[in-house]
Amino acid sequence: MHFAYIPYPTTGYQAGDASWQLTAATFVGLMSLPGLAVLYGGLVQKKWAVNTMLMAFSAFSLVLIVWTLWGFDMGFGKPWITFGAKVAGSGTGFVGKPGTALGSGQEAQANIPLLNGLMPPFNFSQSALFYFQFVFAAITPLLWLGSVIGRMSFKAWLIIVPLWSTLVYSVDAFMIWGGGFWAGMGAVDYSGGYVIHLSAGTAGFVAAAVLGPRLRRDRDRGAPNNLLLCATGAGILWLGWNGFNGGDPYFAGPDAAAAVVNTNICTATALLVWLIMDYLLSPAKKPTLLGSINGMIVGLVTITPAAGFVDGFGAICLGVISSAVVWLAWYKLQPRWIFNKVDDALGVVYTHGIAGLCGGLLVGLFADPNMIEYTGTGGTGSFSIGGLFFTGRWHQLIVQAGAGLTVIGWTALMTFLIFKVVGLFVKLRLPDEVLETGDLAVHDEEVYPPQELTRAPILAAVAAGTAPGDEPAEVAETAAPSKPVESGTGASSES
Amino acid sequence: MHFAYIPYPTTGYQAGDASWQLTAATFVGLMSLPGLAVLYGGLVQKKWAVNTMLMAFSAFSLVLIVWTLWGFDMGFGKPWITFGAKVAGSGTGFVGKPGTALGSGQEAQANIPLLNGLMPPFNFSQSALFYFQFVFAAITPLLWLGSVIGRMSFKAWLIIVPLWSTLVYSVDAFMIWGGGFWAGMGAVDYSGGYVIHLSAGTAGFVAAAVLGPRLRRDRDRGAPNNLLLCATGAGILWLGWNGFNGGDPYFAGPDAAAAVVNTNICTATALLVWLIMDYLLSPAKKPTLLGSINGMIVGLVTITPAAGFVDGFGAICLGVISSAVVWLAWYKLQPRWIFNKVDDALGVVYTHGIAGLCGGLLVGLFADPNMIEYTGTGGTGSFSIGGLFFTGRWHQLIVQAGAGLTVIGWTALMTFLIFKVVGLFVKLRLPDEVLETGDLAVHDEEVYPPQELTRAPILAAVAAGTAPGDEPAEVAETAAPSKPVESGTGASSES
Amino acid sequence: MHFAYIPYPTTGYQAGDASWQLTAATFVGLMSLPGLAVLYGGLVQKKWAVNTMLMAFSAFSLVLIVWTLWGFDMGFGKPWITFGAKVAGSGTGFVGKPGTALGSGQEAQANIPLLNGLMPPFNFSQSALFYFQFVFAAITPLLWLGSVIGRMSFKAWLIIVPLWSTLVYSVDAFMIWGGGFWAGMGAVDYSGGYVIHLSAGTAGFVAAAVLGPRLRRDRDRGAPNNLLLCATGAGILWLGWNGFNGGDPYFAGPDAAAAVVNTNICTATALLVWLIMDYLLSPAKKPTLLGSINGMIVGLVTITPAAGFVDGFGAICLGVISSAVVWLAWYKLQPRWIFNKVDDALGVVYTHGIAGLCGGLLVGLFADPNMIEYTGTGGTGSFSIGGLFFTGRWHQLIVQAGAGLTVIGWTALMTFLIFKVVGLFVKLRLPDEVLETGDLAVHDEEVYPPQELTRAPILAAVAAGTAPGDEPAEVAETAAPSKPVESGTGASSES
Amino acid sequence: MKLVSAIIRPQELDPARRALAAFGSPGLTVTATSVATRWNRRLEIYRSTVLVADLAQRLRVDVLAADEDAADLAAVLARVAAAAAVRGGGDDTVGVWITPVEQAVRVRTGERGAGAV
Amino acid sequence: MKLVSAIIRPQELDPARRALAAFGSPGLTVTATSVATRWNRRLEIYRSTVLVADLAQRLRVDVLAADEDAADLAAVLARVAAAAAVRGGGDDTVGVWITPVEQAVRVRTGERGAGAV
């Protein structure tokens, strides 16, 4: 196979682009593990930290299996179910034909069937494209994990994540990135404001509604457990986002650098806006670290659909607008109506859902046609993205709105169905006595294990009449099976 | 615009160099967030961790705004105030003409006006250069944050950081990197031993002097709060430094790799020297983790101005000399005279100031002219950097000394003025009762929040005659505005 | 020197490959610091966290010194002691001729003498190759550190690490990677399943046996201290491994991307297999975070020797087989016989030793000849690696077995000798009263320092009749030398 | 003056405080403690090693009470704790006892004796 | 023998110890505890959620004292605590009380009774 040669093919390959694609993908991977895992692990109550982190690690793994065996092709493969929907130039259908990404053929030049001719040929192999797209697919369920922590059954999580990734993520991705319907309509999403964040916010909210709220006691005592780890995760998120947005032009070109710069400008602006609003408008009139991290995330999410389309000025505007909007939603909406009823534990619907939607729509206003230009090969002329303020035309804004609503609708509907259907077979929610305890009841682990735990319980020894000092270590080992139940009850009585 | 095309221009662009520049910049960014934020967050007392980290996150954001709107051009743009100072070949003036870095023009080929013709043209876009230089500008105030933690008013910090970045950092950068006076004189600073570390050490010491010491009680009880996070931050610093020094040739060439290797050699040497001196010479005769981390930082800082100029042998010498010097300063100077009076909380003046100066001067001795050679285009002949031991000429040492003194002088003077002037309008120092409490009084947050905090205080409920079990969650929400004061006093009485 | 020119030579250099090599090396470095340092720091008892992390930081530094002064050439230089062993095409000898890697010559094109003509010439400088290989050499002792924590003398560690790196690592590396005997025989190890992990597992087990077990009390109470940091370290390990395996083709080509993908597929599979086996077969029938992290590490280690040789299907098989095997060893072997006697504290022999061996052997079965093809220059024809299932020939499996046994034998023998010999001069094991205390006795530091520690002890003040409030800070300083002993006893009485 | 001391489970602190408040004596001291237990072991598992805690985490509640109230307060606390014990399915770790106090000073007011509760 | 127990604020530990030392009885036990408080609530805010602690962190100081010293020791501690209370602007969380001790053993020396303090 020509592509298997070391170093690499002489045509259709650019080591610099391949290097950047793999690097960017790795930064995005770090956003999930350890980034989100420890950000969420530090934000939840102490009693839920282990469960939260294990949900993150397991989801990351599950999505990769799905992605390898059928998911990638459903998102970026040949069109499957098209209802004859045919759109000028491209835009065929809603989902790709499932297929595996195994085999040495993956070393061939990367290629997204429906985009052939619409963008220059890739300069790296299919494996690189596969992996880059995987880290995006993987982070999405980790994001809405923030909505369901503190009551969702771990078993249900293991079942739902693969289904969700297949039925929701792949479809959203195909419609907008894979050359599906909305791509054909001209809707754009630079690196996932819709496909990832709007979708995660929607899914999280619906999931939280179906699951019901956490224990009253947990909602009342929902203090984080470790702000140092929140900062660790947050920092990795910010800088990792350079790969998130910088990798999406698929080339290490000027637009990649511009996307990185815009990402940071919008984020800095949003962080400061949130911090200042906390300072001036919050009840306590104090700037807070967790508030600033919220603002930071809002900025990162908002710029995501726009990173390479807007210029620096646009990036600042997006940061200001979106941060203010989400801040208001967070303070004014959250305590009210359905937003108070539905227990979106970490507020994913605000910092990801609303922020992602803002960003997607603002592309329709602020996209600067001079930022990126696709040299059309294969017949089609070259095109670029221009928003209302530059082109005076509403078209972009309208298709952005259409795509956004489609994502919300499809994601909400399917998430609801998936949870309901799975709920018929397994309990979605942990029983209350387990919720009382948390990690200990679910995993027999605590995030900060007490150091006096011992393999040789005194009273047992006393009862057994043996001095623990001399009994062999195995004893303790074999003690386990004898009291699996006690572990449960014992734990829940100790929460 | 030609530069907006995907993938990228066919001339004056190299995807490999662009990839490395963006990657290196991201590593440097990670050194600030989460690196320094959690290193410092773990090194300070528990009561100050949140405040310290929020100062880091906010400064990082503030500097980017400044950098975008006027700072970058002041450091790397066309000369502004020149006092007719004109130096052979280049070296014009002391600061650049302010200007914004917004707009799609940033996608054009990178370019530092005064260096045109002195180095080969850049192989990437201006955005990439802008971002790479930003992460350097951003980390500088985060470094001297270590000197002022534990008493500086957060509001004052928000005001001073932008001023400092504008009036101090931009000028130092322009003089040495932007083609300003000292660049013209032939002074070199590979990646910021002077512009960043010497400047940070000086600024920190002056700022600490102006602010006055922490509470006596805090100085007496200044134990760190979490060494695991110190190690996390330290590790990110070390490896992130590969981007810090590896990115500075602006090309992914042999010198970049050499700089990375030298950085690690010097750091390993310095760490071991400090560890061994602790082992043999410290009062307790014990090696310590925090001591070793000090040594590590000294090594990283020392090699910074020299990374691509010295060879492996030079890197070892720099590590040994600088680590020994700073170790002695740390143990012998710190407890004495002004060094004891001025409360440089985390000792930035030693590990960054003195170490940076050492490195900068030692370039004048150890620079190996075979390490890097600039092929002069545009008429000027190619040149390289040689230290006394290789060339037998003192010139390099002398200009290095001159540049170092200029940085110390300018930084000290301006930092003093900035603090004094801002001090006329806002209190620089927090009131003592707030210092008693720390994070809780300033941000209403604790780094390890107690898990029994609740939204439904018992006695309140009792007083109100309601059983907390059933009152709606909003109640607690709305409770906030009613007692903003109590939060203050309550907190400070609980420190 | 031609190679010193900026940007870089016009032939034999590819910025994209150089960029990837440096980036990959940095990711691998991050796996050690902070990755392994905090993973282990969180996994050990609270009383040993500082000691464990300092051992990691110091070993990383020591290996670099060794690597610079003689190690690199012993692993990748010209053959030294060959016993006339000459093998068709290449494969000469067992170790390279010691030599330094100082001097500006390191900027010349990279080159491994015995591989000339067998693979295409490198596209980057020797410094880049040196650094990339260093991070591998450095992580190896950090891995088996996990076996000896909690009783090994820090001084002995400082002496043994350089010896081990010289006598064990360099030899293993030369035989398999440097073009030594087993390379000549056709044995392969993509990025260190043998050279790094099998070797680390073996060394750890032998070292633990020679050192003897931890205190009975510590073995009985061996609870971790912080699972959030375990997750932080684990996440960095996983994603850092993209550089570990992705950097080893030495070119940013399709095989690098394939290796990254396989790494992640195998890891995800292994993590899920372990999680499910915990769920269904463990005594407590519960999935655990630390168990999943074990599975993750097993997957990463298993794919390491195979990453670029197997296809996606092979990666899945490796994950399933190896995870199941190691899970069984962990649960069934560990509590029995010698495996219970020898106190391999963190189980390195299972997750690295057995997993590495599995991976190395499975290459002999699953290697897909279409994955990688070395275009032979210099006369030799091009070759590729094929396993039993593809070629039907046993040869690869046999040489893999031979290489594996050689690594086990040599590593076990030399590790034993090194410990025994060093043991003649320094105590390898800390005295029991120090073990009672841990960090405080060894380093005078605690991982979570109590915040009430003070420089002005009350009783002293009272005794001295002075009010602490006013005595100068120096007093405390100078107090140190006066009671170095007390520090020891004091500490050990407080463990 | 008496000091009424009770060992209760963490979950029962709020009920206990409400009961005390209802009884009209909101003041109390809460101290984290642990008690030996035969029946309330806790099992934790780290990397397949089974570790057991046979000290159960409990709270010690101390209330200063006037002589005449002491017995009733003890009864109040015992009732709260019992409720827990039952729900917890038999708990051997809870108890209440009363010790005499010779003198008490309420610092804020300087009152002494019973008035100082 | 008496046991003098006091609830004080963390900041007052050093003054208290100096006072005790000056009084000639340096020995004491310090235990972290918390007390219900009407007036010393602490407010914390995480992600805009206002959380309240109406248990204030305090220290419990126990000192074994000879019968004749007990009252004075209590007074000493009360004075220290009061100073705090006042500075803190009215504090409802501090108190001192004395309980009888029937017997005490100083382990180091084996002395019993008053001598054992």
Next chain:
Amino acid sequence: MKLVSAIIRPQELDPARRALAAFGSPGLTVTATSVATRWNRRLEIYRSTVLVADLAQRLRVDVLAADEDAADLAAVLARVAAAAAVRGGGDDTVGVWITPVEQAVRVRTGERGAGAV
């Protein structure tokens, strides 16, 4: 009824519990505390700053005992602690004392008085 209280070093908890169990009274409460100490300072060093802890971490063990057992239990605990003190090379931080208890309730069974131990 008596309450026997002892201050012991963490390492001595297991021996103490075994001794108590052997004595036939497995029940006890363990509370983390610290005691002032002249002779058992702990030194820690962070970034070359020497910090001292002159409060030594100890455990306070409380055992409810029947009147007749109290003295013996105290002796038992004193012996355990003494062993430690000696091994520790002279320890000034350990002590045992007994206070009277007027009434005790074993919640699980509802028994009162001595039976409730």
